[in-house]
Amino acid sequence: MARRKSRRKYSRSSHRDVSRAMHKRKHGTLRSGKGGKGGRVKSRKQAIAIGLSEARKKGKKVPRKRSRKRS
Numbered sequence: 001m002a003r004r005k006s007r008r009k010y011s012r013s014s015h016r017d018v019s020r021a022m023h024k025r026k027h028g029t030l031r032s033g034k035g036g037k038g039g040r041v042k043s044r045k046q047a048i049a050i051g052l053s054e055a056r057k058k059g060k061k062v063p064r065k066r067s068r069k070r071s
Contacts, residue, residue: 008061010055010061010062010063011060011062013055013060014051014060014061014062017051017052017054017055017060018048018052018055019051020051021047021048021050021051021054022044022051024047025042025044028040030050053065
C-alpha cells in the first residue's frame with residue numbers, strides 16, 4: 001500500500017514569518033495595529049495571528065481567515 005503525500009496547509013516561508021513575530025514578541029518589540037502604532041503585544045495567540053496576516057499580505061500559502069457566522 002503506497003502512502004499518499006500529505007499537502008501542506010502553510011508554506012515553509014510563512015512559518016518563518018510567524019517565528020519572526022514570536023521572536024519580536026518575546027523581546028517586547030512586537031506592536032499591534034497599522035504600522036505598529038498600537039500597544040505592545042503580550043499574547044502568544046495575537047503574535048501568531050500577526051505573523052500569519054503578514055505572510056498573507058506577502059502572498060504566501062496560508063489558509064484564509066475564518067469568517068464569523070452570523071446568527
